[in-house]
Amino acid sequence: MNKIKEKTFFVCQNCGYHAPKWMGKCPDCGEWHSFLEEAHDLIHISARSRDTRRSRPSPLPINDVEMEDERRITIGIKEFDRVLGGGIVAGSLVLIGGDPGIGKSTLLLQVLHALALQKRRVLYISGEESIRQIKLRSKRLGIVSDSLLVVSEISLESIQEMVEDMLPEVVAVDSIQTIFYSELSSAPGSVSQVREATMRLMLLAKRTGVAIFLVGHVTKEGNIAGPRLLEHMVDTVLYFEGDRNHIYRILRAVKNRFGSTNEIGVFEMKESGLQEIDNPSALFLSERPFYVPGSVVTASIEGTRPLLLELQALVTASSLGVPRRTILGLDHNRVSLLVAVMEKKLGFQLFNHDIFMNVVGGVKVDEPAVDLGIVSAISSSFLDKPIRERTLVLGEIGLTGEIRGINLVETRLNEACKMGFERCIIPGSNLKHLKKISDMTMVGVNTVSETLEVLF
Secondary structure: OOOOEEEEEEEEEEOOEOOOOOOOOOOOOEEEEEEEEEEEEHHHHHHHHHHHHHHHOOOOOOOHHHOOOOOOOOOOOOOHHHHOOOOOEOOOOEEEOOOOOHHHHHHHHHHHHHHOOOOOOOOEOOOOOOOOHHHHHHHHHHOOOOOOOEOOEHHHHHHHHHHHHHOEEOOOOOHHHHHHOOOOOOOOOOOOHHHHHHHHHHHHHHHOOEEEEEEEEEEEOOOOOOHHHHHHOOOOEEEEEEOOOOEEEEEEEEOOOOOOOOEEEEEEEEEOOOEEEEOHHHEEEEEEOOOOEEEEEEEEEEEEEEEEEEEEEEEOOOOOOOOEEEEOOOOOOHHHHHHHHHHHHHOOOOOOOOEEEEOOOOOOOOOHHHHHHHHHHHHHHHOOOOOOOOOEEEEOOOOOOOEOOOOOOHHHHHHHOOOOOEEEEHHHHOOOOOOOOOOOEEEEEEEEHHHHHOOO
């Protein structure tokens, strides 16, 4: 088809913002020097819109819609199945993001291998590596199967034809930023290419019933590179988190149309690949020091799973005009708010102290149920008094210093009981409606000052 009319505009490669002329700074995301010129063929848009009008479905009353049981493919890797909500849904589109070198390709190869061992036909498409490089990695991981097919390809048209001809059950595309659609003049990895490739792969998955995994690179802010529309187009968004210098990796679901969000799976990186961790609480507490100021254990709910986590705080006198607040794994603003509550309600003079906080194991916690644990860890370090061993601290803190009730208390306490904890500090409102748990002493508190009297 000959191009009739072409329009040129500038697109932010970080967020997808369109502008008629080049701009130094994106007004939407604030990124500098991120605009690139792209040519958009208007006749292709009108052709696609005409095709859409011809295939328009007829609306139905909701009572007449036929329901079918959701068919899931169980992988056999329990942590991955948990994050997906019980397995892979046929025809779903899953996006996996993570830092370079974190283990995304390794994880997908192991997933496809587990499916191939079930005699399922799977296809691994790499746009970054040759098939010989994939073979080298598979030998290191011990992945050998006749049902696992590999190919190196970046042409979107070739990938579509390949999937429609073979009809495998699961396809992995590594990565979406390398896929190239010939009808667009922009380079691979640009906003237009990524958006078009994702849209066509989504339509391919829904039409054929093939489940497709997409690997996406992340920006320096930790978000998946490309337009924000990308996360809305797919069914599930998974983030593979962790530090390359540490052996632990966390797979987190931030969006899932077929299961609960905020589920996490914990893996350990070994020479032979990623190995799932069945009991993350024991892992995160395995090296916890006992009877040391600044350390406290709290419980967080990640999806349906309770996790026992160690919070560490270090409070030292500062010689700077503005003391430092270095927070890892927690919301910085939330910690600052709790420090202000401590200064007001407890009389602690923290304005001239540096405060460092860390969640051991690289886990990120954003629920308010760990507020009391944060205050307890900071208080313990500031007073240089350790918290008694096998003590769990739970509770949300308000601006007036009151301790508010939290959800799923019994689930958290049962996990703590399994790990051998003997005492738990919980909100008084939760204690009134809580059943007695054997071998555990539960203490209800209503204010932060009352909490410190119990702890110290």
